[in-house]
Amino acid sequence: MASTSTSPNNVPKANLYTFKASVWGAVATIGLVEKGYAPDDVDLRSVVLPKGENFAPAYLRINPNATVPSLVVPLADTTSAEVDTKFRALNDSVAVLEFLDSSRSQQILDARGETGTAPAPMLAPATIEGKAASDALIALVHHDDADPNGLLLAVRDEKELEAAVKGFHGTFVKGRFEALKTYRAETAAQAKGPNPRDAAITERLLNWYDERLLADAPLYNTFIAGDSTAQKAFIEQSINLWVGLAKVLSTLEERLVGPLALGDQIALADIHLMAYLARIFQVAQSLPYAPKGDEISAVDAAFKHPAIAAKVTNAAVGPKVAAYWQALKQRPSFKHEYADGLH
Numbered sequence: 129m130a131s132t133s134t135s136p137n138n139v140p141k142a143n144l145y146t147f148k149a150s151v152w153g154a155v156a157t158i159g160l161v162e163k164g165y166a167p168d169d170v171d172l173r174s175v176v177l178p179k180g181e182n183f184a185p186a187y188l189r190i191n192p193n194a195t196v197p198s199l200v201v202p203l204a205d206t207t208s209a210e211v212d213t214k215f216r217a218l219n220d221s222v223a224v225l226e227f228l229d230s231s232r233s234q235q236i237l238d239a240r241g242e243t244g245t246a247p248a249p250m251l252a253p254a255t256i257e258g259k260a261a262s263d264a265l266i267a268l269v270h271h272d273d274a275d276p277n278g279l280l281l282a283v284r285d286e287k288e289l290e291a292a293v294k295g296f297h298g299t300f301v302k303g304r305f306e307a308l309k310t311y312r313a314e315t316a317a318q319a320k321g322p323n324p325r326d327a328a329i330t331e332r333l334l335n336w337y338d339e340r341l342l343a344d345a346p347l348y349n350t351f352i353a354g355d356s357t358a359q360k361a362f363i364e365q366s367i368n369l370w371v372g373l374a375k376v377l378s379t380l381e382e383r384l385v386g387p388l389a390l391g392d393q394i395a396l397a398d399i400h401l402m403a404y405l406a407r408i409f410q411v412a413q414s415l416p417y418a419p420k421g422d423e424i425s426a427v428d429a430a431f432k433h434p435a436i437a438a439k440v441t442n443a444a445v446g447p448k449v450a451a452y453w454q455a456l457k458q459r460p461s462f463k464h465e466y467a468d469g470l471h
Contacts, residue, residue, distance in 0.1 A: 145173045185315060199227060283366050293354075301350075309341075
């Protein structure tokens with residue numbers, strides 16, 4: 129799937145595989161803006177998650193985790209015209225953003241002969257303490273306890289579940305399941321055809337699909353099969369995610385320096401936090417009876433649901449987080465990424 133398209137100076141370009149509504153895919157595209165990449169510096173390749181395109185065998189060869197973003201980049205020592213270009217794939221938002229940051233430094237631009245181009249400031253903190261603080265904030269929002277993808281599908285009670293089954297949740301889960309079944313069947317059929325792929329590779333791929341179908345069974349049983357036991361467990365899991373979110377926001381309130389995460393200069397952590405908070409506020413605003421047009425109030429209202437309030441008291445978006453969110457919204461990268469709304 130990796131393209132061999134080139135930039136004007138004949139250097140093979142990187143390919144960014146992402147999806148417009150992906151929370152962690154946004155980390156990469158926000159990073160492109162913050163670092164001052166031109167639109168044609170990187171080829172964007174859409175992987176439509178609701179259709180399960182991330183489960184296609186061709187994409188799994190790039191990213192065996194079936195996640196976005198993935199950044200496929202040419203190896204520096206294979207970019208000349210005299211050799212075949214080789215590529216490597218970076219398969220998570222942390223690694224992708226770090227690469228985008230380091231690849232647009234003054235040293236790199238000078239080596240490319242782009243001496244008239246000023247790089248954006250490095251997002252990686254310059255001190256050991258700053259790096260530790262940034263890494264801790266990134267780890268905080270990537271932890272499973274308040275997974276933003278889990279919160280996107282979360283339902284807090286049976287009434288919300290009933291609506292979700294008929295809406296986006298049901299459609300999304302059905303699309304994933306059908307894609308997994310289709311790709312598995314195609315892989316099995318190719319293995320039995322006149323020109324089967326290598327048996328070991330095919331077996332690994334079939335095992336991957338079987339394991340993924342098993343891992344996705346709770347979602348299928350909740351939103352498609354209507355299994356009451358699975359639904360009860362999913363509601364409880366959803367409530368725990370909201371409780372986890374309350375703890376994340378409380379920790380952010382303690383750790384944010386202001387006006388940005390580590391002070392005046394934007395850092396790697398800010399990009400991850402921007403994407404995370406945008407998803408959280410989008411989810412909260414989509415809930416029944418959420419205050420319209422006010423992201424902060426929507427989250428505060430979500431915490432007042434009886435099932436959540438019974439587990440965590442006084443959960444709310446603190447003043448430092450609220451001020452931080454307003455600071456993020458003023459950045460050109462935010463306005464570019466969320467021009468059509470939060471996701």
